[in-house]
Amino acid sequence: xxxxxxxxxxxxxxxxxxxxxxxxxxxxxxxxxxxxxxxxxxxxxxxxxxxxxxxxxxxxxxxxxxxxxxxxxxxxxxxxxxxxxxxxxxxxxxxxxxxxxxxxxxxxxxxxxxxxxxxxxxxxxxxxxxxxxxxxxxxxxxxxxxxxxxxxxxxxxxxxxxxxxxxxxxxxxxxxxxxxxxxxxxxxxxxxxxxxxxxxxxxxxxxxxxxxxxxxxxxxxxxxxxxxxxxxxxxxxxxxxxxxxxxxxxxxxxxxxxxxxxxxxxxxxxxxxxxxxxxxxxxxxxxxxxxxxxxxxxxxxxxxxxxxxxxxxxxxxxxxxxxxxxxxxxxxxxxxxxxxxxxxxxxxxxxxxxxxxxxxxxxxxxxxxxxxxxxxxxxxxxxxxxxxxxxxxxxxxxxxxxxxxxxxxxxxxxxx
Amino acid sequence: xxxxxxxxxxxxxxxxxxxxxxxxxxxxxxxxxxxxxxxxxxxxxxxxxxxxxxxxxxxxxxxxxxxxxxxxxxxxxxxxxxxxxxxxxxxxxxxxxxxxxxxxxxxxxxxxxxxxxxxxxxxxxxxxxxxxxxxxxxxxxxxxxxxxxxxxxxxxxxxxxxxxxxxxxxxxxxxxxxxxxxxxxxxxxxxxxxxxxxxxxxxxxxxxxxxxxxxxxxxxxxxxxxxxxxxxxxxxxxxxxxxxxxxxxxxxxxxxxxxxxxxxxxxxxxxxxxxxxxxxxxxxxxxxxxxxxxxxxxxxxxxxxxxxxxxxxxxxxxxxxxxxxxxxxxxxxxxxxxxxxxxxxxxxxxxxxxxxxxxxxxxxxxxxxxxxxxxxxxxxxxxxxxxxxxxxxxxxxxxxxxxxxxxxxxxxxxxx
Numbered sequence: 001x002x003x004x005x006x007x008x009x010x011x012x013x014x015x016x017x018x019x020x021x022x023x024x025x026x027x028x029x030x031x032x033x034x035x036x037x038x039x040x041x042x043x044x045x046x047x048x049x050x051x052x053x054x055x056x057x058x059x060x061x062x063x064x065x066x067x068x069x070x071x072x073x074x075x076x077x078x079x080x081x082x083x084x085x086x087x088x089x090x091x092x093x094x095x096x097x098x099x100x101x102x103x104x105x106x107x108x109x110x111x112x113x114x115x116x117x118x119x120x121x122x123x124x125x126x127x128x129x130x131x132x133x134x135x136x137x138x139x140x141x142x143x144x145x146x147x148x149x150x151x152x153x154x155x156x157x158x159x160x161x162x163x164x165x166x167x168x169x170x171x172x173x174x175x176x177x178x179x180x181x182x183x184x185x186x187x188x189x190x191x192x193x194x195x196x197x198x199x200x201x202x203x204x205x206x207x208x209x210x211x212x213x214x215x216x217x218x219x220x221x222x223x224x225x226x227x228x229x230x231x232x233x234x235x236x237x238x239x240x241x242x243x244x245x246x247x248x249x250x251x252x253x254x255x256x257x258x259x260x261x262x263x264x265x266x267x268x269x270x271x272x273x274x275x276x277x278x279x280x281x282x283x284x285x286x287x288x289x290x291x292x293x294x295x296x297x298x299x300x301x302x303x304x305x306x307x308x309x310x311x312x313x314x315x316x317x318x319x320x321x322x323x324x325x326x327x328x329x330x331x332x333x334x335x336x337x338x339x340x341x342x343x344x345x346x347x348x349x350x351x352x353x354x355x356x357x358x359x360x361x362x363x364x365x366x367x368x369x370x371x372x373x374x375x376x377x378x379x380x381x382x383x384x385x386x387x388x389x390x391x392x393x394x395x396x397x398x399x400x401x402x403x404x405x406x407x408x409x410x411x412x413x414x415x416x
Numbered sequence: 417x418x419x420x421x422x423x424x425x426x427x428x429x430x431x432x433x434x435x436x437x438x439x440x441x442x443x444x445x446x447x448x449x450x451x452x453x454x455x456x457x458x459x460x461x462x463x464x465x466x467x468x469x470x471x472x473x474x475x476x477x478x479x480x481x482x483x484x485x486x487x488x489x490x491x492x493x494x495x496x497x498x499x500x501x502x503x504x505x506x507x508x509x510x511x512x513x514x515x516x517x518x519x520x521x522x523x524x525x526x527x528x529x530x531x532x533x534x535x536x537x538x539x540x541x542x543x544x545x546x547x548x549x550x551x552x553x554x555x556x557x558x559x560x561x562x563x564x565x566x567x568x569x570x571x572x573x574x575x576x577x578x579x580x581x582x583x584x585x586x587x588x589x590x591x592x593x594x595x596x597x598x599x600x601x602x603x604x605x606x607x608x609x610x611x612x613x614x615x616x617x618x619x620x621x622x623x624x625x626x627x628x629x630x631x632x633x634x635x636x637x638x639x640x641x642x643x644x645x646x647x648x649x650x651x652x653x654x655x656x657x658x659x660x661x662x663x664x665x666x667x668x669x670x671x672x673x674x675x676x677x678x679x680x681x682x683x684x685x686x687x688x689x690x691x692x693x694x695x696x697x698x699x700x701x702x703x704x705x706x707x708x709x710x711x712x713x714x715x716x717x718x719x720x721x722x723x724x725x726x727x728x729x730x731x732x733x734x735x736x737x738x739x740x741x742x743x744x745x746x747x748x749x750x751x752x753x754x755x756x757x758x759x760x761x762x763x764x765x766x767x768x769x770x771x772x773x774x775x776x777x778x779x780x781x782x783x784x785x786x787x788x789x790x791x792x793x794x795x796x797x798x799x800x801x802x803x804x805x806x807x808x809x810x811x812x813x814x815x816x817x818x819x820x821x822x823x824x825x826x827x828x829x830x831x832x
Contacts, residue, residue, distance in 0.1 A: 029510045055482065055511030059475040059521060066471065094445045095471030101664070101692070101715065104520015105475060149691040151667040152700065248517070251567040275565040276517070277720040279695060280727045284568065299517065304693040311696045 020192035025218030035060035046120025051350030063109030114327025138163035183376035184212035209393030218249025383411035436608035441634030451476035462536025467766030479525030530743025599792035600628035625809030634665030799827035
């Protein structure tokens with residue numbers, strides 16, 4: 001039975017946050033928003049997300065509708081059997097490509113379109129996204145990827161070799177589906193939270209079962225960062241992982257200095273220390289602060305820049321986000337690339353973990369990435385139809401068909 | 417006398433091209449377009465350009481209006497006395513920054529806004545842009561720049577030292593204002609032109625006084641590129657410079673192969689061989705095909721990526737474009753950076769050379785960049801109020817106040 005896409009549309013959803021949530025050193029007044037692509041077959045609706053902070057979300061919606069036009073009238077199985085070349089063609093739009101390429105509004109739009117295709121594919125097969133992806137043959141997974149501009153680092157043959165090489169040991173890693181895996185809590189240390197709120201939330205997070213927490217740093221007064229990191233370390237003890245997130249606020253020389261000051265609090269990683277395009281700056285920094293690893297990817301727009309980061313050994317953790325790069329497809333490509341360079345992937349979750357909770361299972365089981373943890377941001381959970389289930393600090397595997405990207409009726413109609 | 421900005425508006429101007437003009441290996445149906453920012457003081461109108469290929473030009477206009485809001489009610493002299501920090505603040509817009517940072521639609525928008533400010537500044541002083549910039553003290557020029565994220569490569573002190581160091585010899589270079597400087601002709605070898613048209617146009621260009629020509633390559637059949645390059649070389653002889661432009665169509669391994677095949681035609685440079693974000697790929701290629709130099713910058717979005725290209729010695733010519741990066745200000749920053757690394761700047765001219773004809777004078781006279789040549793694309797000249805004057809292959813210095821960015825009434829009202 002074929003499932004043809006009858007129409008393409010988009011929706012601009014914006015959600016207010018409360019009391020400083022979501023704030024960081026650069027983004028002071030975020031409005032968590034999704035540029036949503038809808039692919040309607042009559043029977044199913046594929047829902048795709050790209051994440052923004054509000055402003056310009058409408059341009060991403062408009063771009064998604066423009067890029068998705070080639071999908072109309074086509075069968076989803078046929079689309080996904082050859083998705084890599086199709087996605088490349090969409091990215092190479094004869095006029096819109098100029099606005100990138102592979103970055104900014106048009107690439108966020110491609111994320112939204114791509115994610116809608118994968119969601120529709122899983123729904124039409126009646127399985128959750130993780131199940132769909134784990135059941136694909138290496139050849140079928142490869143067909144969903146665009147490896148262009150990676151020829152010097154990851155070829156089609158590399159992908160097949162890597163996936164086939166993991167097949168014999170997959171069984172050993174499948175226990176995670178039943179068991180779940182740890183989340184980490186980003187919501188204890190938003191930038192604008194006062195010290196006492198950070199202390200209270202850190203204590204609550206550990207009591208709730210989390211063993212990894214994140215603090216936003218990058219204050220104008222460096223002492224504030226040091227004080228807040230010490231405060232958390234003091235509250236939670238030495239066994240809890242503490243990550244610090246700079247949100248691009250430092251220069252390279254500043255970052256070297258600040259990492260030395262923060263070293264006594266034993267940061268598990270230093271995230272986004274400086275500009276996300278500055279591969280060479282990160283390389284310098286990574287060498288200077290070793291063994292403290294850098295984590296980055298939230299703002300890295302595409303596989304080409306990730307390739308450069310990996311080639312130069314400038315990142316210790318890759319935080320690729322499927323609502324920033326060109327969706328689930330480019331997320332998988334970057335994960336394969338990272339696997340080849342033996343660097344772990346811990347996604348940034350602009351989707352609040354809804355889609356990534358599927359993808360980390362695929363990374364671990366099919367690619368052999370280490371099981372690590374996944375960021376958890378609960379601020380929008382009431383708006384999702386099937387919100388990620390996290391209890392005792394553990395993500396539980398979703399079972400509903402699709403990519404968990406659907407909203408409640410109230411959120412969809414913005415009546416919440 | 418103060419000149420306050422009373423209103424900010426934008427205009428979406430799109431122009432059709434004729435018979436394959438503007439076509440390259442990737443951009444098959446361009447519609448040369450400008451997202452124009454207008455700053456109105458009542459007495460003067462500042463006109464700022466960003467260039468696109470049509471689609472999405474309206475999003476750039478909308479973004480420009482949003483970013484320019486802090487300018488309303490302010491005096492242009494006061495704005496320009498501290499433009500660097502102001503531009504940084506505009507780029508750090510609390511929500512729109514997420515759509516970049518410093519790339520794509522929002523950065524094109526910032527180009528348009530910045531260019532409008534410089535145009536208004538020059539008009540309000542009653543001088544052409546090149547005169548305005550050449551008359552600024554090193555400190556005043558520095559104040560227009562945002563050097564953030566360049567701390568490891570170009571500091572404020574570096575800029576002052578560089579500019580002051582050039583002052584004693586400026587007189588020796590000022591003859592170019594009277595004499596003019598050579599243009600090079602991009603319009604002989606558009607991708608979709610048949611061989612005979614390429615041959616005819618190459619002959620005509622040389623007869624018209626040009627001694628440098630560009631050919632678009634990146635054909636599916638490599639033989640086509642080799643044949644067309646040989647055809648031009650055969651038509652124009654050995655003394656004319658021939659540049660080949662790939663428009664990102666090759667992989668790194670392909671580029672190495674093709675540069676060897678094209679070497680007999682002695683290309684002056686190989687332009688945009690592969691993806692514009694791939695610093696490491698270009699570094700590999702530059703080493704492999706030395707001494708043939710790479711030229712790039714048309715799609716490099718910001719100073720941070722240019723810094724990486726320069727740090728890794730991956731470019732032989734920097735083609736920064738002030739209607740792609742954040743306008744005249746970031747163009748000057750990248751030119752200073754390139755000067756420090758001793759790499760020449762030959763701008764890509766999304767503005768058809770209108771603004772860049774001013775800027776190359778500043779690069780040469782104030783920064784000590786070599787006098788080289790400037791791309792010439794005459795396709796839109798009838799639409800500009802003061803089109804660049806090129807005769808006998810030479811650009812003649814514009815004398816009207818401003819940045820030469822104004823359109824004819826017919827073009828402005830799209831009645832042409």
